Amino acid sequence: MQALYAQLLVGLINGSFYALLSLGLAVIFGMLNIINFAHGALYMMGAFCAYFLLNIAGINYWWALIIAPIVVGIFGMILERTMLQWLSGLDHVYGLLLTFGIALIIQGVFQNYFGSSGLPYQIPDALRGGMNLGFMFLPVYRGWVVVFSLVICVATWFLIEKTQLGAYLRAATENPTLVRAFGINVPRMITLTYGLGVGLAALAGVLSAPINQVRPLMGADLIIVVFAVVVIGGMGSIMGSVITGFALGVIEGLTKYFYPEASNTVVFVLMVLVLLVKPTGLTGRAA
Amino acid sequence: MKNRISALLLGTAMTLASAGLALAQDKTVKIGALSDQSGLYSDLGGPGSTLAAQMAVEDSGLLAKGWKIDVISGDHQNKPDIGSTIARQWFDVDKVDVIVDVPNSGVALAVNNVIKEKNGVYINSGAATSDLTNAQCTPNTVHWTYDTYMLAHSTGQALVKSGGDSWFFLTADYAFGAALERDTTAVITANGGKVLGSVKHPLNTSDFSSFLLQAQSSKAKIIGLANAGGDTTNSIKQAAEFGIVSGGQKLAALLLFLTDVKAIGLDTAQGLNFTETFYWDMNDKTRAFSKRFGERSKNHAMPSMVQAGVYAGLRHYFKALEALGGNPHDGVKVVEKMKSMPTEDDLFGKGEIQPNGRAIHPAYLFEVKKPSESKGPWDFYKLVATVPADQAFTPLSESKCALLKK
Numbered sequence: 001m002q003a004l005y006a007q008l009l010v011g012l013i014n015g016s017f018y019a020l021l022s023l024g025l026a027v028i029f030g031m032l033n034i035i036n037f038a039h040g041a042l043y044m045m046g047a048f049c050a051y052f053l054l055n056i057a058g059i060n061y062w063w064a065l066i067i068a069p070i071v072v073g074i075f076g077m078i079l080e081r082t083m084l085q086w087l088s089g090l091d092h093v094y095g096l097l098l099t100f101g102i103a104l105i106i107q108g109v110f111q112n113y114f115g116s117s118g119l120p121y122q123i124p125d126a127l128r129g130g131m132n133l134g135f136m137f138l139p140v141y142r143g144w145v146v147v148f149s150l151v152i153c154v155a156t157w158f159l160i161e162k163t164q165l166g167a168y169l170r171a172a173t174e175n176p177t178l179v180r181a182f183g184i185n186v187p188r189m190i191t192l193t194y195g196l197g198v199g200l201a202a203l204a205g206v207l208s209a210p211i212n213q214v215r216p217l218m219g220a221d222l223i224i225v226v227f228a229v230v231v232i233g234g235m236g237s238i239m240g241s242v243i244t245g246f247a248l249g250v251i252e253g254l255t256k257y258f259y260p261e262a263s264n265t266v267v268f269v270l271m272v273l274v275l276l277v278k279p280t281g282l283t284g285r286a287a
Numbered sequence: 288m289k290n291r292i293s294a295l296l297l298g299t300a301m302t303l304a305s306a307g308l309a310l311a312q313d314k315t316v317k318i319g320a321l322s323d324q325s326g327l328y329s330d331l332g333g334p335g336s337t338l339a340a341q342m343a344v345e346d347s348g349l350l351a352k353g354w355k356i357d358v359i360s361g362d363h364q365n366k367p368d369i370g371s372t373i374a375r376q377w378f379d380v381d382k383v384d385v386i387v388d389v390p391n392s393g394v395a396l397a398v399n400n401v402i403k404e405k406n407g408v409y410i411n412s413g414a415a416t417s418d419l420t421n422a423q424c425t426p427n428t429v430h431w432t433y434d435t436y437m438l439a440h441s442t443g444q445a446l447v448k449s450g451g452d453s454w455f456f457l458t459a460d461y462a463f464g465a466a467l468e469r470d471t472t473a474v475i476t477a478n479g480g481k482v483l484g485s486v487k488h489p490l491n492t493s494d495f496s497s498f499l500l501q502a503q504s505s506k507a508k509i510i511g512l513a514n515a516g517g518d519t520t521n522s523i524k525q526a527a528e529f530g531i532v533s534g535g536q537k538l539a540a541l542l543l544f545l546t547d548v549k550a551i552g553l554d555t556a557q558g559l560n561f562t563e564t565f566y567w568d569m570n571d572k573t574r575a576f577s578k579r580f581g582e583r584s585k586n587h588a589m590p591s592m593v594q595a596g597v598y599a600g601l602r603h604y605f606k607a608l609e610a611l612g613g614n615p616h617d618g619v620k621v622v623e624k625m626k627s628m629p630t631e632d633d634l635f636g637k638g639e640i641q642p643n644g645r646a647i648h649p650a651y652l653f654e655v656k657k658p659s660e661s662k663g664p665w666d667f668y669k670l671v672a673t674v675p676a677d678q679a680f681t682p683l684s685e686s687k688c689a690l691l692k693k
Contacts (some may be wrong), residue, residue, distance in 0.1 A: 003504055010496045115585060117330040120552030123528065128591055130530050136500060139528045211528070212493050213550055217326070221493055241514060256488075256497035261460055263487040263497075 005137035007257040013142045016149035016248020017204055021226040022233065022241040023153055024200035027160065030236035031173050031193045033106050034084060035092055037100040039226070040219025042198050046205025047214045048110065051121050059085075061210070068206045069199035076198030080191050105221070110216035116230040118213030137262050153242045160238060169193060171245050186190055213263065227269040234281025242283060312613040314354040318344070318601065321373060321398065322413065324362035324657055327491055327517035328390040330546040331591040334360075335584055336388040336397070339594040340352035342580065343601035349609065359383070364420060365490070367397035374398045374551045378405040384616060385410060385604060387597050392416035392463035403427050406618040410594030411605060415542060416466040417681060420645040424688035427618040428644045432596030433564050435463070436681045438541050439470035441562035441650050441674050446509055446539050447478040454539075455507035456485035457522055459514035467541055478497040485620075492518060495525045502684045511539045519543060527555050544591045548667045553658040564650050564679075565592035565634055566668050570635035585661060586640040589665045592613050599632040600646070624659045638676050643688035 021043060028036045049068035055057040079102065080131065086095045130139040142163050160166040172179040172186045180186050196222055205219070212218055225248075233244030255266040262269075274282060312564045322332040337360040344356045359381065363370035370389070377383035378401070386402060389395045390413025402409040403425040410429045411419060417436040419428055446656035454475055458464040464487065472482050485503045487497050499522070502510045509532065512522050519540055526538055539548075567577035567589040576598070580590045590598075597604040607624040608614055615621065624645070630638040630646060653668040661667060683691060 003500065006500045006504075007497055010500060011682060013496065014494055113332045113586075115588070116325060116327060116333075116544075117520065117546050117550040120524075120550060120555070122552070122554065130528075136536070137503070139530070141528065142496070160627065211525065213524070215517070215519060215550075218493065221483045221491060253497055257501065260486050260488055264492070 003135075003257065004254075006150055007253045009133075009136065009138065010142075011250035011253025011254075012146055012246060014252060015246035016146050017208060017222070017245075018226055018229050018249050019153055019245030020054065020149045020200055020204040020207070021222065021241045022054060022107035022229040023156055024197040024204075025226065025230050026233070026238050026241040027156065027200070028194060029230070030238065031094065031169055032080075032084070032086070032088075033173075034095040034099065034194075036197065037096055037223070038079070038103040038106065039099075039201050040199075040221075041103040042072055042076060042221030043201040043205040043208075043222065044110065044216060045075070045106065046202025047121070047209040047212075047218060048114075048205075049202065051119055053216045059194035061206075064088065064194070065203065067100045067281050068190050069202040072202035072205075073195040073199035075130050076212045078200075079099055080194040084194065085187065085190070095198070106217050114216060116215060116217060118215030118218075121209040121214050123210040126258040141210060145211075148207065149204075152200070154198065157242065159182075196208040225267050228267045230281075232267075232271050232274045232281055234283040235283070237283045240281065240283030299314060311363045313616065314349075314352075314613055316354065316356045316385070316608065316614050317381065318356065318358045318376045319369060319374075319381070319386045320360040320388050320597065321377075321386050321394075322360070323365050323390055324360070324366050324649040328365070328413070329516070330517065330550075330588070331387050331544040332390040332593045332597075333587065335580075335590065335594040336360075336413070336597045338580065339590060339598040340387055340601055342583075343598045343605070346606040347602060351606055356565055359662075360555045361391070363391070363398075365391050365394060366531060367394050368412055368656050370394035371397045374401040375405070378402075378407055384614060385601075387411075387601060388413045388593065390414055390593060392418075392466060393461045395419060396462060399423060399425060399428060402618065407606065408618045408621050410597075410600035412529050412600055413593045418462075418466060420641070420643040420686065420688060421681065422687045424637055424643045424686075424690055426644075427622055429600060429622060429640055429646055429666075430644055431600040431646045433650070434561075434594050434645070434680065435467040435470040437564075437650055438467060438562055441652055442539060442541055442560060443471045443474040443511075444478060445652055445672065446537070447475055447480045451509035451539070452478075452480035452539060453507045454480060454482045454511050455475060455502045455505040455511045456482065456511045457495070457502060458485050458514050459490050459518055461490055462513065464513045468511070471511055471513065471541060485513075488514070488518070490518065492647045493521060495522045496529065498522075498525055499529050499531060503536065503683045504665065505530065507536065509537050509539050509557050511541055513541055515542045516544070516547065516648045517550075520547050523538050523551055523559070524555055540640070543587060544593070545665070546591055548655055549588075549665070553656060553661055553667065557657045559655045560652060561591045561655075562652050562670065562674075563650045563668075564648055565590075565595040566631075566651065566653065566670075567595075567665065568668070569670075579645060586601065595634045599630075599634045601639060602632050602639075603628070603630050603646075641680075641683060643683065643684075643686050643690055645680055647676040647680045649676050650674040 050064035127141040233240035256263040392414045395414030412432045417434040419430045445678040459470045520605040540561045562687040581587045626640045635648040652672040
């Protein structure tokens with residue numbers, strides 16, 4: 001039973017990464033109607049950004065949490081301005097293909113320079129060590145990841161669902177022409193939204209740098225699972241993707257305990273089941 | 288018209304002449320370096336192995352003697368079906384003579400069958416499974432650098448003898464992990480230890496916390512990592528995070544490469560015991576080779592033992608071809624010649640190739656240095672013990688290879 005508690009907690013930790021990443025995807029899909037396949041590559045760029053900040057500029061983890069999402073977010077906005085915006089009226093497939101290609105290019109460039117085994121990034125001193133919870137040894141850093149991502153998820157949800165800015169955004173997706181008529185610069189808002197989604201991916205990258213190796217394919221391995229999370233949660237639903245992210249982390253954790261061989265397929269089995277029963281996803285509404 | 292006929296005749300005569308020459312003394316060789324070029328094993332093999340093959344060609348001196356030797360490379364993506372398709376195409380279309388490297392035991396075993404069918408030469412350096420020279424041995428295969436039996440006996444035995452008598456395995460869920468766990472379990476039980484349990488994780492896993500918690504709650508003294516590459520580095524890094532080592536359990540990285548230590552960093556990796564058959568900083572000869580290699584490799588990386596094995600295996604292959612006076616394009620014949628000659632090279636020293644295809648040479652038990660002991664960017668290991676060649680690998684009496692039953 002003790003082991004089970006431990007697995008639940010570990011699942012929650014992985015779930016935080018799924019939640020942060022699928023949140024970014026949901027924001028981008030919900031507001032821009034783009035299936036952002038480059039999300040994994042941008043997550044990886046966040047981790048590399050933290051690595052460079054530490055090893056070249058001597059800037060520590062805490063600043064990296066702020067700087068990396070901004071840097072990568074700006075990179076994302078450039079992508080949106082120069083390429084993605086031209087696809088706005090077209091079928092989803094075009095956006096998917098373009099972002100997939102961008103992801104391959106980014107990963108290829110990083111792999112060419114840094115190889116595949118990755119670079120070490122140490123846990124910041126303040127978050128080292130762990131505490132004994134009785135049923136498991138919880139590394140402080142992992143606890144921090146769960147708390148921090150929960151805060152970010154709630155903040156993003158609040159920003160989009162409860163503020164004036166969020167209201168403009170949602171209105172702009174619904175009817176861009178009308179919102180424009182009120183004197184709001186819709187294209188700029190869309191660019192900023194893409195930057196926000198990308199920044200969330202980079203933030204997840206910084207969070208994961210001390211846990212996983214900082215390596216070019218770290219995003220490619222994760223992104224497929226995250227897409228399954230988004231599909232299960234319902235495309236474009238912000239709260240849905242956050243909750244599903246955490247829930248699937250827990251389910252995956254339990255699978256690792258009861259039947260480890262299936263741990264990398266369980267998410268997809270669930271995806272198939274959900275699609276069979278409710279094709280719009282758990283929280284999605286029919287279009 | 289007359290001119291045309293005579294030109295045609297001349298052409299035919301020339302073709303015949305060159306064909307005749309080819310039969311007598313064919314001096315063309317084509318080498319295929321088949322590896323994981325972009326995934327988790329690409330730093331320990333990959334482009335570095337192709338470079339090692341090119342260096343072997345240049346250092347052999349055969350080019351100056353009129354030989355024509357080409358090196359091509361392919362990416363098997365860690366998928367057995369892709370690996371065997373490339374191998375088939377190389378033999379059927381590209382007329383490749385020898386395939387080298389091939390990390391990933393699953394792919395290596397699949398390719399093994401293709402090479403036997405096509406009567407090519409297989410000098411495997413990257414794969415670990417001891418089955419290549421055991422139950423699945425072929426007359427076309429030479430397994431150069433290391434195998435699971437050797438890893439189990441060297442690292443496993445040393446740890447059991449120093450008091451690590453209860454084990455829990457974290458095993459990569461494919462041919463290699465299974466072979467390594469099997470061979471290590473045999474060593475543990477033979478030395479009076481016991482295995483408390485194991486958990487199989489999928490290849491290329493990024494989060495090991497669930498598995499590590501299971502290992503932790505097993506209370507085993509040693510947690511054996513029967514995995515490789517990125518899986519091993521992530522396990523070690525996360526084990527440190529979960530306080531496994533500080534809690535009194537010890538990690539046994541059964542297979543650890545130079546590139547892995549680099550990726551983990553000495554802070555976390557220090558004190559780990561593991562076995563390799565080559566390290567760049569062993570003696571003047573290995574240092575000289577590694578310096579030349581590092582000047583041409585990506586990020587100036589030192590060669591891993593897999594890449595060193597590609598080089599040394601090919602050098603021995605060229606010696607055999609030279610002794611044969613040309614390339615007979617007959618895999619069995621070349622491998623027989625390779626087995627009949629003792630091996631000697633700058634990187635692995637003196638050794639031999641046993642009748643089952645196993646190349647034997649000494650194995651070294653290393654310990655990862657403390658950060659304070661390391662003097663350079665690749666100064667990672669200190670030597671703990673040397674296992675002589677005849678004790679490091681499967682004794683022929685225990686081998687189930689059909690070639691031995693003639």
